[in-house]
Amino acid sequence: MSEYKVPTMAEMTSSGESPEILFWVGCAGSFDDRYKSVTRAFIKILNKVGVSFAVLGEEETCTGDPARRAGNEFLFQMQAVANIQTLNGYNLKKVVTACPHCFNTIKNEYPALGGNYEVIHHSTFLQQLINEGKVSLKGGGSFKGKKITYHDSCYLGRANNIYEAPRKVLEALDAELVEMKRCRTKGFCCGAGGAQMFKDAENGKKEVNIERTEEALSTGANTIAVACPFCMTMMSDGVKNKEKEGEVKVKDLAELIAESEGL
Amino acid sequence: MQINATLFLNYFSRMEYLPQILFLITLGIVSFILYKRIARIRSNIMLGKEIDLKNHKSERLNNMMLIAFGQKKMFKRPVPAFLHFLIYFGFLVINLEVLEFVIDGLTGNHRIFAPLLGGVYPVLMNIFEFLAMAVLISCVIFLIRRNILKVKRFHAKEMTSWPTLDANLILVIEIVLMLAILTMNASDQLLQLSNEHYPDTGTLFFSSNLIPLFEGMSEGSLIFVERFAWWFHIVGILAFAVYVTYSKHLHIFLAFPNTYYGDIAPKGEMRNMEAVTNEVNMMLGIQTEQPAEPPAEIARFGAKDVNDLTWKNIMNAYSCTECGRCTSECPANQTGKLLSPRKIMMDTRDRAEEVGKSLASGGKGLEDGKSLLGDYITKEEINACTSCNACVEACPISINPLEIILEMRRYVAMEESGSPASWNSMFQNIETSFAPWKFAPTDRFKWADELKED
Known part of the structure; x- marks a missing residue:
């Protein structure tokens, strides 16, 4: 039996408890093999710091983001209204998610449909834990002095002006943060946003993720840090395409923290 | 009546008033044309749907002051920003001199502010000359960047013959206008020596260097040169004002309302479609607080043509000066896809102009069998967008090409069910x-x- 607990809202409610935060896992975090490991890393961190949390489990459904970006407003709103009913039914106030697309949708787009929550992306949440001393990465761990580059997620960065939190988390690892030429407000997309994740790219000279991966590799970093499931897929594919998967790893912030904590 | 006519004829026959009358007529004609052009552009913008942007007044004012007046976002690229700032600042300040031109033109005075401002006047004239030189040099460097260095963003596919000519014309006209000011000042300084009509400006820093060109001319020739340069400059400026309404250069005015009405919400937020919310609530049997309003006339879901966009989208299009910062940062464009956010804005403007022109001449307007999506913008373009907001972030005057792209995707998905199969x-x-x-x-x-x- 594992030491890690993953309480669901249904369980908590039936035992009369209410968690401090809801961890919104997202579809990639639930189904994508690579991103499930990010979900697990984040759960380990939540367990370790002793935050009172719960997940929706099977009650969670797609926020509707890809449908809305692809133009299907009906489907988006059907999803949104159903999710809002679930969240409001549990009287939830604070939502944390490891997906910038879920984050953007719940934070910015659910209020118009009656869903008002404090929504926090896991990069900000991890930064808060570090600031509060709940995660202390003493001794510089395994990342000390190693080069890490951070790839800005468009839906965190330009869409929501979150540029510093992920970088603060990486700095806490005592790693050497090397920036790509196009970073922060000028960050170059991984190519998957706007529902591109779910179709082939239009005809062009190059794949967007290859262009971005080349830029990331040119920094000489051996870890490409990401904070988004789509960026994770695109950058991992890019690294594989460049046959660099032996030397260069694509990791989410939560994985890096968990690893450095020995979780 | 007879007496009045005689008086009028007498008045007219006095040649000394002729320049003033000519100036008044010129001013009247230009004002009329400008009035018609502004009215047309306004009605073209109003082809768009209503959107309430009356909220957040202080934040909007702040944005306008910082982004348009203060050029904040231009400075992400320091070299063109500095040169552009010189032209912008020169334009603002030299317009004070245009005020003097207009008063002189109407009253038959010469340099009416000179006696009023006394010793300050020559200082001001020198400042104007420094600015005129700064504008002139900046325009020359911009011409070099465009035509000799061939900066990449000025040479994309959508930069066809007219946009390229437009850009060069603007720069050349500005250079010529500045040369006219300097020529006028040079001949003026010579005339000051012999003719009391010309108030003393002292030696002016730049134009005094042109004096050798005119030395030895008769007073009559000098007056001709001075008057020619004066008329050339003021008529040039008035004609340029008319030209601007047909040109990408309209940003010099529209940047202000455009940044004022720019987005306040986080860039990631897509505007909710209320019409859809009503239907979704009905389908799910959710009671809404307000009794369901009589279904507002929903022309279409999403955007197929300019009238499906909001007036803000169309104003965005008229504000675009085709600098291409958006396109140069678009991941789809930079990897060779067809999409160019600048082209989205240019197409929107061209279509609005086309519809407006047709309506004004009693034509079919929007019902001409064409539409923005299909005849100007293709599905391949809008399908290439990653909604990464790089274009929105890059625009120095808060234009949002992404909103238009996403509205078109809404049309394709909901009205045509024409999304890509994998979607x-x-x-x-x-x-x-x-x-x-x-x-x-x-x-x-x-x-x-x-x-x-x-």
Whole structure:
């Protein structure tokens, strides 16, 4: 039996408890093999710091983001209204998610449909834990002095002006943060946003993720840090395409923290 | 009546008033043309749907002051920003001199502010000359950047013959206008020596260097040169004002309302479609607080043509000066896809102009069998967008090409069911499995089992 607990809202409610935060896992975090490991890393961190949390489990459904970006407003709103009913039914106030697309949708787009929550992306949440001393990465761990580059997620960065939190988390690892030429407000997309994740790219000279991966590799970093499931897929594919998967790893912030904590 | 006519003729026959009358007529004609052009542009912008942007007044004012007046976003690229700032600042200040031109033109005075401002006047004239030189040099460097260095963003596919000519014309006209000011000042300084009509300006820093060109001319020739340069400058400026309304250069005015009405919400937020919310609530049997309003006339879901966009979208298009910062940062464009956010804005403006022109001449307007999506913008373009907001971030005056792209996707998905097949599969997956991938909803929580095995 594992030491890690993953309480669901249904369980908590039936035992009369209410968690401090809801961890919104997202579809990639639930189904994508690579991103499930990010979900697990984040759960380990939540367990370790002793935050009172719960997940929706099977009650969670797609926020509707890809449908809305692809133009299907009906489907988006059907999803949104159903999710809002679930969240409001549990009287939830604070939502944390490891997906910038879920984050953007719940934070910015659910209020118009009656869903008002404090929504926090896991990069900000991890930064808060570090600031509060709940995660202390003493001794510089395994990342000390190693080069890490951070790839800005468009839906965190330009869409929501979150540029510093992920970088603060990486700095806490005592790693050497090397920036790509196009970073922060000028960050170059991984190519998957706007529902591109779910179709082939239009005809062009190059794949967007290859262009971005080349830029990331040119920094000489051996870890490409990401904070988004789509960026994770695109950058991992890019690294594989460049046959660099032996030397260069694509990791989410939560994985890096968990690893450095020995979780 | 007879007496009046005689008086009028007498008045007219006095040649000394002729320049003033000519000036008044010129001013009248230009004002009329400008009035017609502004009215047309206004009605073209108003082809767009209503959108309430009366909120957040102080934040909007602040944005306008920082972004338009203060050029804040221009400075992300310091070299063109500095040169552009010189032209912008020169334009603002030299317009004070245009005020003097207009008063002189109407009253028959020469340099009416000179006696009023006394010793300050020569200082001001020198400042104007420094600015005129700064504008002139900046325009020359901009011409070099465009035509000799061939900066990449000025040479994309959508920069066809007219946009290229337009850009060069603007720069050349500005150079010529500045040369006219300097020529006028040079001949003026010579005339000051012999003719009391010309108030003393002292030696002016730049134009005094041109004096040798005119030395030795008769007074009559000098007056001709001075008057010619004066008329050339003021008529040039007035003609340029008319030209601007047909040109990408309209940004010099529209940048202000455009930044004022720019987006306040986080860039990631897509505007909710109320019409859809009503239907969704009805389908799900959700009671809404307000009794369902009589269904507002929904022309269409999403945007097929300019009238499906908001007036703000169309104003954005008229504000675009085709600098291409958006396109140069667009990941789709930079990897060779057809999409160019600048082209989206240029197409929107061209279509609005086309419709407006047709309506004004009693034509079919929007019903001409053409539409923005299809005849100007293709699905391949809008399908290439990653909604990364790089274009929105890059625009120095808060234009939002992304909103137009996403409104068109809404039209394609909801009115035509014409989305790419893989998107239709994704829609189906969300409908049936509540995830964009085809996984059983009952497997959604399986990741936790794997965690327990850790």
